[in-house]
Amino acid sequence: MKGKIVVMVLLILLSLQPLAYAKTTSWDSLNNLSDEALQLTKQERYEEAAALLEQFPQKLEQSRHDTVNLSPENIRMLTAIHQEAVGALANDGLEKVEKVRKIIRFRLLVDALQSEHQPLWTEMEGSIMGAFSQLKTAAADGDSLAFQNDFHSFLDQYETILPSVQVDIRREYVQRMDAHLAFLNQTEAVNEESRLKQLDQMEQDLQNLFHKMKEEEVNPSLIWMMVTTGSVIIFTLSYVAWRKYRGDKIQYTTP
Structure with missing residues (x-):
């Protein structure tokens, strides 16, 4: 009987985890995308970085369907910073340091929207x-x-x-x-x-x-x-x- 009770407790505890896990895994792809775009920008591979950033809106929409909830204010901010990053990569007259700074800004925001403790x-x-x-x-x-x-x-x-x-x-x-x-x-x-x-x-x-x-x-x-x-x-x-x-x-x- 005690064995059954222990199993029941474990099942209940495990049932508390799926929502947090789903949110983490759904957002991981966005975090990885923003980080890869940053690394490509540092290497001056701007077209490849831009191609990655073009995938972001669709992946964000998919993540929102997977229990990743953002406030309207955060969505507007993320959209604006994403557009700034895309614009920086497309601007041939912008120096590398400024392009990198814009992508870092985007990268940090994506991380901050997920991280609850010690964000980047x-x-x-x-x-x-x-x-x-x-x-x-x-x-x-x-x-x-x-x-x-x-x-x-x-x-x-x-x-x-x-x-x-x-x-x-x-x-x-x-x-x-x-x-x-x-x-x-x-x-x-x-x-x-x-x-x-x-x-x-x-x-x-x-x-x-x-x-x-x-x-x-x-x-x-x-x-x-x-x-x-x-x-x-x-x-x-x-x-x-x-x-x-x-x-x-x-x-x-x-x-």
Whole structure:
């Protein structure tokens, strides 16, 4: 009897997995496609990369039928970033570094829409914080020309991860960064002291974008699975204990 109960518990636990598994496998093909397109772009095989990206809309539609649910806002964002990537590959006048940046932007977004923990865009923390450090140094030195160059360099890197950040991080954190960037872009109206103060605040908010991923609440579906699994186990153990108690009691009272 106990063997049957154990089998029943295992079957129930396994039944909780198919939805998450289907979502993962359905999106894996999109992740692989975006990564392969990026590798081809780095190798300057632009036509092959473009041919892959042309397959993306159809594969996305197939994945959506396989329980991969995206909000209308995320679909619009993904469509726009995909079109930018396709346009970059077709633009003969665009330098390789810009083509690669557009495909990276697309690649990171595809990953962010699937990954619930440690998405790829968080791995860019080192390079982005390095670019920001150069920006602060230029501001502290009072070198306006260097500051403008470093500001645009930082902005290019930040905009590469921005769509992914918007998917993973609450809107108020993104809005703080928008406010910092708008302030710093007012080159003529900002004095050195105000700029340095703004950069100090911006540095903290920029770090929060990366660190908040580690502090975000556990996914509700994961909480539901943990609670359900725990409830099944507790119920089963309680049932087994009750059956044992009842059997012992019957055995004890039988003459």
